[in-house]
Amino acid sequence: MLFNSFTFMIFLPVVFLLYWFVFKRLRWQNLLILVASYTFYGWWDWRFLILIVITSLSSFSSGLLIKHFEGQRGRQKAVSAANIVLNLGILAAFKYFNFFVDSLGSLLSLAGIAIDWPTANIILPVGISFYTFQALSYSIDVYARRIEPTRDIVAFFSFISFFPQLVAGPIERATNLLPQMLKERNFDYCKAVDGMRQMLWGFFKKLIIADGCAEVVNNVWDKLDTTPGLSLFVCSLLFTFQIYADFSGYSDIAIGCAKLFGIRLTTNFRVPYFSRNVREFWRRWHITLMGWFTQYVYFPLGGSRCSRARTILNTIIVFALSGLWHGADWTFVLWGLYHAILFIPLILLNSRSHKDTVAHGRLLPSVGEFASMLVTFLLVNFGWILFRAPDFAGFCDFTARLFSSSLFNWHGLNMRMVTMLMWCAGLLLVEWFQREREHVLQLDGYRLFSLQWTRLALYAVIVFLIFYFAGQVQTFIYFQF
Secondary structure (H helix, E strand, C coil): CCCCCHHHHHHHHHHHHHHHHCCCCHHHHHHHHHHHHHHHHHCCCCCHHHHHHHHHHHHHHHHHHHHHCCCCHHHHHHHHHHHHHHHHHHHHHHHHHHHHHHHHHHHHHHCCCCCCCCCCCCCCCCCHHHHHHHHHHHHHHHHCCCCCCCCCHHHHHHHHHCHHHCCCCCCCCHHHHHHHHCCCCCCCHHHHHHHHHHHHHHHHHHHHHHHHHHHHHHHHHHCHHHCCHHHHHHHHHHHHHHHHHHHHHHHHHHHHHHHHCCCCCCCCCCCHHHCCCHHHHHHHCCHHHHHHHHHHHHCCCCCCCCCHHHHHHHHHHHHHHHHHHHCCCHHHHHHHHHHHHHHHHHHHCCCCCCCCCCCCCCCCCCHHHHHHHHHHHHHHHHHHHHHHCCCHHHHHHHHHHHCCHHHHCHHHCCHHHHHHHHHHHHHHHHHHHCCCCCCCCCCCCCHHHCCHHHHHHHHHHHHHHHHHHCCCCCCCHHHHC
């Protein structure tokens, strides 16, 4: 079930009303969340439910077994490892089987060995990477004694399958979301209203910015051989905004939707395109994924508490795995390695990590801050070309045409490209002024919006813009991961 579908527009208020006015006790509310989440997920294909049940049951059982073998670290480690192997095995089988088979076949062919490897026509379950990582965090945290295992199977299954963030995150750690499933929740009008505002902004980013950019980007990639370099550069810019508006839009809808049910999810984006270096970018982009890899891969490898050479190696491993997590294709792995390469100078120079928001307390950034943001943006933008390319040959073709004499050819530009660039510029401008807030429509402190009718007028304008300017409906990009 898509957020941007008529079905969801009926589904959400029905679940909301049942949740607060019929199923008022905690256990019944969790049961409703579980049923609603499985309905939401099974809407694509009921067979997907089999895998999420297996993942949930294995992780729940591993937690109980780890508790049962308390004091016996060897057995606890074996249980945790078995759960990790099972869940990563399911993920590998459904997402990476053909990729591994094809890669092995290509490697052997280089050695002169030709083998006709079998491949399988496997349907990739929506969101499997997200809920698998969420389930793994529980088992690992129980083993590491960061959280006590729960015996409430309904609450646990609801934690794994919570429908607002089930198919595209945020990837919730058990230490954040599971405790919320285990305690009484009371309706908070202010939180619910703020959630609706955040959802509205998420829909705006998805339906106006992301879907509008997608039309132009897809058209350019379909006509790559006849498109001049300047149009390709504009295309790369539009995809940079497309993937941001698409994924952060989904996250805003998910986080806002969760607020309607008294649940607070982890912030997944903090204006990443205002970052002053790549390290800061990854503190602001897909925060929950990088947090997961940092906690469960980078730190166990030694993190930065070792030699610079080892720190660089750890960074390369994390970004290679992050790229592979995004998709079963070498372009994603290379995209991850590209960001690892961008990290290396920061490690060698001991560059500080920016933890504050750029131009904090000021209207405009300094010249140095602006230059740093621009360079970082262009580096990230170039990486997105590799991310979007259908294969490495397509990336090479795109970049060869981009960095050619046609880079200064204005004739390939059209009004739709210019229009979408203006929408993207407007998005940047609005987010700049609201960069220190959770989302753009948190308007406290603005005299213009101190009156209720002015706020309602703004919401009405946004709704009008969505209905009038929305592009052709596109599925969310991160559903494929």
